[in-house]
Amino acid sequence: xxxxSRPSLIKLFLREASLVAKDHSLLLTLLIAxxxxxxxxxxxxxxxxxxNVKLAVVDDDQSRLSRLLQQNIDNSPMVELIHFPNxxxxxxxxxxxxxQGYFYIPKGTQTNLLSLKQSNVVLAVNAARFLPSSxxxxxxxxxxxxxxxxxxxxxxxxxEGLSTAMAMQNVMPINLDYRPLxxxxxxxGAFLLPALLxxxxxxxxxxxLSESVAGERQHGTFKEWLGGGVSTAIWGKGLFYLFVFGAxxxxxxxxxxxxxxxxxxxxxxxxxxxxxxxLLTLIPMAQFIGSLFKSQLLCLQIMAFSTYPIFLITGxxxxxxxxxxxxxxxxxxxxxxxxxxxxxxxxxxGASLASMxxxxxxxxxxxxxxxxxxxxxxxxxxxx
Amino acid sequence: MQLxxxxxxxxxxxxxxxxVFYLVMLVIPGLLxxxxxxxxxxxxxxxxxxxxxxxxxxxxxxxxxxLLEQRETLQITRSVSSEAEVKDLIQKGEILGAVHFPxxxxxxxxxxxxxxxxxxxxAASLVPAKLVYKAVAEVIITGSSGAVLKKLVKTGxxxxxxxxxxxxxxxxxxxxxxxxxxxxxxxxxGLITVGMQMILIxxxxxxxxxxxxxxxxQELFELSNGSALLVITGKTIAHLVVSWFNFFLIAFVxxxxxxxxxxxxxxxxxxxxxxxxxxxxxxxxxxxxLFKDVMLSGDVALFYTSPAFVFSGFTFPRWAMPWYDQYYAxxxxxxxxxxxxxxxxxxxxxxxxxxxxxxxxxxxxIVMFPTxxxxxxxxxxxxxxxxxxxxxxx
Numbered sequence: 142x143x144x145x146s147r148p149s150l151i152k153l154f155l156r157e158a159s160l161v162a163k164d165h166s167l168l169l170t171l172l173i174a175x176x177x178x179x180x181x182x183x184x185x186x187x188x189x190x191x192x193n194v195k196l197a198v199v200d201d202d203q204s205r206l207s208r209l210l211q212q213n214i215d216n217s218p219m220v221e222l223i224h225f226p227n228x229x230x231x232x233x234x235x236x237x238x239x240x241q242g243y244f245y246i247p248k249g250t251q252t253n254l255l256s257l258k259q260s261n262v263v264l265a266v267n268a269a270r271f272l273p274s275s276x277x278x279x280x281x282x283x284x285x286x287x288x289x290x291x292x293x294x295x296x297x298x299x300x301e302g303l304s305t306a307m308a309m310q311n312v313m314p315i316n317l318d319y320r321p322l323x324x325x326x327x328x329x330g331a332f333l334l335p336a337l338l339x340x341x342x343x344x345x346x347x348x349x350l351s352e353s354v355a356g357e358r359q360h361g362t363f364k365e366w367l368g369g370g371v372s373t374a375i376w377g378k379g380l381f382y383l384f385v386f387g388a389x390x391x392x393x394x395x396x397x398x399x400x401x402x403x404x405x406x407x408x409x410x411x412x413x414x415x416x417x418x419x420l421l422t423l424i425p426m427a428q429f430i431g432s433l434f435k436s437q438l439l440c441l442q443i444m445a446f447s448t449y450p451i452f453l454i455t456g457x458x459x460x461x462x463x464x465x466x467x468x469x470x471x472x473x474x475x476x477x478x479x480x481x482x483x484x485x486x487x488x489x490x491g492a493s494l495a496s497m498x499x500x501x502x503x504x505x506x507x508x509x510x511x512x513x514x515x516x517x518x519x520x521x522x523x524x525x
Numbered sequence: 526m527q528l529x530x531x532x533x534x535x536x537x538x539x540x541x542x543x544x545v546f547y548l549v550m551l552v553i554p555g556l557l558x559x560x561x562x563x564x565x566x567x568x569x570x571x572x573x574x575x576x577x578x579x580x581x582x583x584x585x586x587x588x589x590x591x592l593l594e595q596r597e598t599l600q601i602t603r604s605v606s607s608e609a610e611v612k613d614l615i616q617k618g619e620i621l622g623a624v625h626f627p628x629x630x631x632x633x634x635x636x637x638x639x640x641x642x643x644x645x646x647x648a649a650s651l652v653p654a655k656l657v658y659k660a661v662a663e664v665i666i667t668g669s670s671g672a673v674l675k676k677l678v679k680t681g682x683x684x685x686x687x688x689x690x691x692x693x694x695x696x697x698x699x700x701x702x703x704x705x706x707x708x709x710x711x712x713x714x715g716l717i718t719v720g721m722q723m724i725l726i727x728x729x730x731x732x733x734x735x736x737x738x739x740x741x742x743q744e745l746f747e748l749s750n751g752s753a754l755l756v757i758t759g760k761t762i763a764h765l766v767v768s769w770f771n772f773f774l775i776a777f778v779x780x781x782x783x784x785x786x787x788x789x790x791x792x793x794x795x796x797x798x799x800x801x802x803x804x805x806x807x808x809x810x811x812x813x814x815l816f817k818d819v820m821l822s823g824d825v826a827l828f829y830t831s832p833a834f835v836f837s838g839f840t841f842p843r844w845a846m847p848w849y850d851q852y853y854a855x856x857x858x859x860x861x862x863x864x865x866x867x868x869x870x871x872x873x874x875x876x877x878x879x880x881x882x883x884x885x886x887x888x889x890x891i892v893m894f895p896t897x898x899x900x901x902x903x904x905x906x907x908x909x910x911x912x913x914x915x916x917x918x919x
Contacts, residue, residue: 166820174828184850185835191845210694229716236874238864242701250694259689261697268700270870271711273842280697285696286666289712292693293673311676315630317662317743318641321648322615329841332651408664440551441823442727446557448831449716454566460621460653463570465563482618489649492616 149369150226171349189330193221195240197231204251241273242266338472354431355440379424406491422476424514436509527647532759552760562783564707576603576623583631598660622646622657753902804858807893814900833859861885
């Protein structure tokens with residue numbers, strides 16, 4: 142038997158290659174979509190972060206202080222100020238969707254400050270959009286604190302007669318030194334892109350391979366495919382995908398990462414091992430899913446809706462611990478969940494596989510799990 | 526009218542009978558949309574694992590730790606003793622951030638020396654990193670202002686004046702339309718509506734060409750007297766009614782069940798939803814009339830619809846994208862829908878603010894339906910020959 146199985150693995154590999162070449166849908170999904178999506182989606186975040194978020198400003202104070210505030214805000218790369226004569230016009234501009242909030246400096250701001258009274262300024266942001274509003278809030282808050290510190294500095298210098306160096310130490314007794322690790326600029330692109338590339342690889346493999354298996358059932362070639370034994374059939378077909386997607390993985394890491402200027406802090410070899418294990422897990426998983434369908438079209442339709450839910454529950458965009466328990470269990474059944482933990486650790490923070498043994502073991506267990514259920518399902522279908 | 530009614534009825538029967546329709550149009554919406562709402566059931570991320578590295582062990586550091594413990598966002602799970610340990614724990618995913626209070630922090634504050642408190646976050650996980658930063662920064666700013674305040678009061682300054690100097694420019698910030706940054710309120714309506722766009726296009730792209738697959742094109746031809754206009758009108762109405770059924774599910778079942786949505790804006794949501802549905806149906810009909818091959822049609826529809834969420838600017842603004850991606854975004858109906866949705870739904874503004882977006886959605890209908898009509902009429906005319914129908918079906 143073992144003598145027979147070796148050539149049939151290669152035969153099945155070649156059979157799959159010829160099947161894909163003849164099936165334009167598989168050809169599109171497997172050969173064109175991964176590359177096109179990787180460049181297409183990748184380009185969205187090529188600038189990595191947003192800049193020049195528009196903020197309307199109304200200055201009723203028209204003082205040196207109000208001008209200083211505006212000048213500092215406008216100098217921030219994150220914000221672009223647009224001046225309005227009154228609040229109504231500024232609000233209207235925000236309602237039209239042309240700016241993301243408004244900043245109001247009321248009359249008497251400078252006078253209050255000079256007479257040692259607290260000055261109040263107002264920032265209203267459109268929090269219906271999270272990213273621009275939170276970026277605006279952080280920038281303006283920082284500028285107000287800095288100018289506030291400047292006010293204290295002048296006070297200590299003038300009133301208490303302290304030297305600039307001494308006054309500086311009084312201005313901000315506790316300074317917050319913020320060190321965002323593994324994404325120093327806290328940029329959205331650097332955060333999302335590595336995972337996005339991995340997701341493109343995963344989803345095109347899942348959709349393409351499950352479609353191929355559904356096609357075997359639809360075209361009545363399922364039993365012929367399983368002729369050389371269930372395991373041989375799974376890995377014969379799977380070998381083609383392992384080869385093609387292994388090559389895509391190599392391409393993404395070497396070309397797309399460079400083009401998008403993404404850091405790769407860990408070992409390329411270890412990342413290769415991780416990718417290999419992921420592909421080994423996805424292959425039986427995709428084949429199991431495909432075997433649930435008798436129509437290639439229906440398989441494509443249903444699988445099209447899997448991308449967002451899978452991505453949202455892996456713990457990448459939303460902390461795993463903040464998911465409801467039932468969703469955490471579902472997430473644990475996806476190879477993406479342990480994969481993305483190890484992948485992010487290697488790519489973004491330079492970790493080693495040895496330090497990520499827990500999620501690696503999880504991924505290997507999922508490989509066993511999907512191989513087993515795929516094997517059992519195919520055996521059942523073979524004898525039905 | 527009677528002919529159109531027959532076509533509508535016939536289409537509803539097909540939708541209920543054929544899995545390529547009922548699974549996508551009737552089963553997936555309920556399951557998928559409820560799942561989206563369930564993911565964000567906790568509304569915001571709380572109790573993020575956080576470590577303390579206290580080299581000062583003073584009354585002030587204990588006070589600051591106490592204030593950090595009061596923040597719902599943070600859950601202090603570890604005590605660490607070096608930067609290497611912080612990095613290692615962050616790498617392993619055991620903590621999302623850590624704060625370091627340096628040696629002599631209290632002494633420095635009392636002796637008018639500046640002290641640095643270091644905050645580490647795992648910025649590779651951007652959402653928790655931002656939340657951790659916000660929580661810690663608020664505590665440190667409060668602590669710093671408190672220290673300034675104490676010093677000034679000690680010098681004999683009146684408390685109100687000291688307060689004014691400790692925080693001279695008070696920023697009163699208002700987060701309009703989602704004051705608590707509730708992720709469920711923010712993401713779920715967007716995910717659901719982009720899901721609807723996909724559902725509408727992925728099902729309607731089979732409305733015409735699937736007739737070849739089921740060998741029923743001739744029957745449709747006879748029923749409509751060979752009029753592509755009647756067929757497309759009837760099928761569009763049938764699909765639109767099913768999409769209204771899904772609107773009911775979204776607005777009156779899922780949103781109230783999970784306690785999300787802006788109830789007062791439901792009517793405006795319905796209007797925009799209907800326009801989005803019509804634009805999507807127009808695109809679906811166009812694809813269906815263009816490709817006889819249903820698989821090719823499926824691939825095109827999938828390729829077209831799947832990037833809608835990211836290109837629409839929902840999570841990452843369009844103005845920050847390169848110009849060519851901004852142009853690509855305009856050829857998807859979800860983009861103008863989203864712009865209008867933000868205004869009339871999330872912000873609950875009057876419909877006039879969505880005027881330009883409404884025109885854009887109507888433009889999709891004006892271009893797509895007539896094009897689909899011309900393409901399908903040509904196919905329909907050739908289908909008169911029964912033999913040709915059989916040949917294509919086989």
